[in-house]
Amino acid sequence: MEFSVFFSSGFSIHRSKVAGIDFSLGWLPLGSYVKPLGMAANAEERSQIAPEDQPYALFNKPGYLRIVFLLASPATIAVLFLTTYIIGITTSAVPPMDALFNYMIDGVRAMFTSQVSHEAFAAQTQQILQGNSAVMIAFLILLAVFLVINIGPLVSQLLSSADGEVTGAGRIVMMVAMIVFMWLALWKIPMFIFSFFSWQQNIMYVIDCLLGLLTAGVAAYFLTIAVVRVFVR
Structure with missing residues (x-):
């Protein structure tokens, strides 16, 4: 099994x-992953797995286990969203669910259409923050965004066959899903958020965000190693 925190382009x-x-602890805080033994299940990966480890490989397990593993990430995000919301609503730190979703829908409309102007959405933001926790609201929105951008990789994995190959219409759907995912995650959503601030503020926010991600990622990485070592002992 592989457990990687952050991408490691060139070095770890x-x-x-x-x-x-x-x-593996990378240096580019744009994603993390857990890859069980035999996840790809193609001929190259099969040849690299020792014979004594073959029975433990994912491709030798029931097919539903692969689906359960693929759904683990979005399910975890959904549970974290609901837990955060329950804590927030019981402490009067977040607005009701319908108001929160209406706010996010208006954000999508402001991002993709002219039905909601930037000025109107900014005013709505000030209104929804009154008497609520900006940190918890931002965290809930971030989790919702993570759920959306997880759709692309999830679709591509579900469309792949047991041997890791994608053919025919499945390949086209996978390519479209990945293009949309990359466009949303790396361009559309960041540019929409940046449009509300000056370039100096954006630089500071990006630096603070990256430092926060690095700190949290490093802490989670070494904590996971420590927990595994304790259980091994």
Whole structure:
């Protein structure tokens, strides 16, 4: 199994192997992943797995386990969203669910259409923040965005066959899903958010965000290694 925090283009900050798990800490805080043994299940990966480890590979397990693993990430995000909302609503830190979703829908309309102007959405933002926690509202919106951008990779994995290959119409759907995912995650959503602030503010916010992600990622990485070592002992 591989456990990677952040992408490691060219090099990794830290690597370790504990209890048969390959841990990797990258330097580009744009994503993380957990890859079980035999996830791709193509001929190349099968040849690299030792014969004694073959029974534990995912491609030798029931098919529903692969689906459960693929749905684990969006399910975790959904549970975290509901937990955060319940805590927020019981402490009067977030607005009711219908008001929150209406706000997010208006944000989408302001992003993609001219039905809601930037000025009107900015005024609505000030209104929804009154008496509520800006941090919790922002976290809930971030989780909702993560759910959306997880659709692309999830669709591509579900469309792949047991041997990791995608053919025919499935390949076209996968390519379209990934293009839309990259466009939303790397361009449309960031540019919409940046449009509300000056370039100096955006630079500071991006730096603060990256530092926060790096700090949280490093802490989660070494904490996971420590927990695995405790259970191994």
